[in-house]
Amino acid sequence: MKVIARIENDYTTKFGVPRQSGLVEGLVSDVAFEPEYRVPEALRGLEEFSHVWLIWGFHAAQGAEWRPTVRPPRLGGNRRIGVFATRSPYRPNRLGLSCVRLLEIRNEAGKGPVLRVRGADLMNGTPIYDIKPYLAYADAHPEARGGFTERTVREPLRVIMPEGFARDWPEEKRRALKEVLSLDPRPAYQQDAERIYAFEFSGRNIRFRVAGDTLTVVGPEEECSK
Secondary structure (H helix, E strand, C coil), X not given: CCCCEEEECCECCCCCCCCCCCCCCCCEEEEEECHHHCCHHHHCCHHHCCEEEEEEXXXXXXXXXXXXXXXXXXXXXXXXXXXXXXXXXXXXXXXXXXXXXXXXXXEECCCEEEEEXXXXXXXXXXXXXXXXXXXXXXXXXXXXXXXXXXXXXXXXXXXXXXXXXXXXXXXXXXXXXXXXXXXXXXXXXXXXCCCCEEEEECCEEEEEEEEXXXXXXXCCCCCCCC
């Protein structure tokens, strides 16, 4: 398969990336095509669709052996499930599938056509192998069962940020970060209220701790737990 495009967004590390697409609508990403595929005609008609499927690769997991069973974070990392009953990256073929909202298609100097999308769960630089329109009449199944995920739904956390935090960011980016944090980026099996976690978002080190149903962003003076 050939890489046709790559995602461009504020996620430079795996930690903190939403675990499914569409969970953080405030997060905006660009899909930038590789030189060979910067052909406007290939996108003709796509602007009529509100959502698209991205087929992409777990490039950060390349080289690792596939696993017949895995421990989904939603189950606290304590129970093994067959890999084909999960969306784990440790698969025979490291392919991911995400449905995102298409905001616009624009031409950029030096890049050609670029798709601006909402709700992507991809790390910056992730290779994209194909793009297909989302068809509600064929792709949506409201009656579908969600397996073990229906038993592990968690309420969003209340997020507290220091006054003036990231005041140089646009309001939309601050709102997207707050959405990301409300989903609790921690591994489900880590529940230490004193531990400080950190991940990079838009070039800034975001540090936080979680106690009960509240996540608090902390300052750089507090040392991260190892």
